[in-house]
Amino acid sequence: MPRVVPPVSDERTALTAYLAHQRRALRATAYGLTDEQARMAASAGELSIGGLIKHAARCEGFWTDLILQQRCEAQPKTDELNGEEFRLGPDETLAEVLVTYAEASKRTDAAIAGVPDLGQAVPVPQGAPWIPTEVKAWSIRWVLLHLIEETARHGGHADIIRESIDGATFDPLLAAAEAWTDPWVQPWEPAPQGVDRRQVPID
Helix, strand or coil, X not given: CCCCCCCCCCHXXXXXXXXXXXXXXXXXXXXXXXXXXXXXXXXXXXXXXXXXXXXXXXXXXXXXXXXXXXXXXXXCCHHHHCCHHHCCCCCCCHHHHHHHHHHHHHHHHHHHHCCCCCCCEEECCCCXXXXXXXXXXXXXXXXXXXXXXXXXXXXXXXXXXXXXXXXXXXXXXXXXXXXXXXXXXXXXXXCXXXXXXXXXXXX
């Protein structure tokens, strides 16, 4: 697949293509990691790559439930979750959360495809601390923009965490993950055992 989003011809295609691109970027940060590495909080905070993907899947599920007007209570506060939403638990695997994320993404895409008007109102549950009290609904368009924003923000987090783990960066990871036939960067490869990839040049 190309490094950037292909040309788009309309608003719906643009929004869904950019969301797909940001999902792809987030998933690429997990390429080649073990479960132990996916649990690592390698930056100054407590975020991990496995936890960020887990959170992204939950976020898409929350908003898709709203689009479909299925039962969906307000998201709990971050302190009520004790950070578990952003951690890959000891009984969870990276493969499992990647599957969950893929399923959540497909469900979102199907829900969006079934909506003829991006201006359609999406009822917002009341009581969440991040929702202004006067807001009763947002549009499908707003939801897509929010998902792009949310995914991009956490993709940036994951980029930093991954580079802190083994020095791997986005383009080499994507080239390796998607097996680019004519890569213009050196695809990422696992470092030899006992070697810190952050000290190994990629060229």
